Amino acid sequence: MNNKKAKLTPQQQSYQQLQDIHEVKRPLLKNCVKAFLVGGIICVIGQAISYMYLYFFNFTEQTVGNPTVATMIFISMLLTGFGIYDRLGQFGGAGSAVPVTGFGNAVISAAIEHRTEGFVLGVGGNIFKLAGSVIIFGVFSAFVVALIKTLILQLAG
Numbered sequence: 001m002n003n004k005k006a007k008l009t010p011q012q013q014s015y016q017q018l019q020d021i022h023e024v025k026r027p028l029l030k031n032c033v034k035a036f037l038v039g040g041i042i043c044v045i046g047q048a049i050s051y052m053y054l055y056f057f058n059f060t061e062q063t064v065g066n067p068t069v070a071t072m073i074f075i076s077m078l079l080t081g082f083g084i085y086d087r088l089g090q091f092g093g094a095g096s097a098v099p100v101t102g103f104g105n106a107v108i109s110a111a112i113e114h115r116t117e118g119f120v121l122g123v124g125g126n127i128f129k130l131a132g133s134v135i136i137f138g139v140f141s142a143f144v145v146a147l148i149k150t151l152i153l154q155l156a157g
Helices: 002-006 009-023 028-056 065-081 084-097 100-113 119-154
Strands: none
Touching: 028 065, 028 084, 065 084, 065 100, 065 119, 084 100
């Protein structure tokens, strides 16, 4: 770090000192605790939904995952549409980016942001900017894992 400061001009060093004085110190521990609590609450809600599907809709432990994920995405999309998820993200930071709900939020946020450009080019074109890459990498990684599993089973048996 000192080598970088030595390469700065006197004006840049002066600016760096001024920036260090006025920089807002982030409450790291407080932010971590809030992220942990928000992420944990989201996971508890997901677990409750999973139990609901197990006991009221006769899913098995092997099949309960898909409807639970779909329900969590749907809830996060609704909350994003009503502006609640954004406030949750402001409070909980990274805790609100729990993979499934964060994905739903990101997809709908892109659609809401570009709705003035029309349904086809605005919403349709921008909603898949994130979702498309997630789907492609998900399918590709599933293919690679299945290929490795098949090779291992062929070599073992």
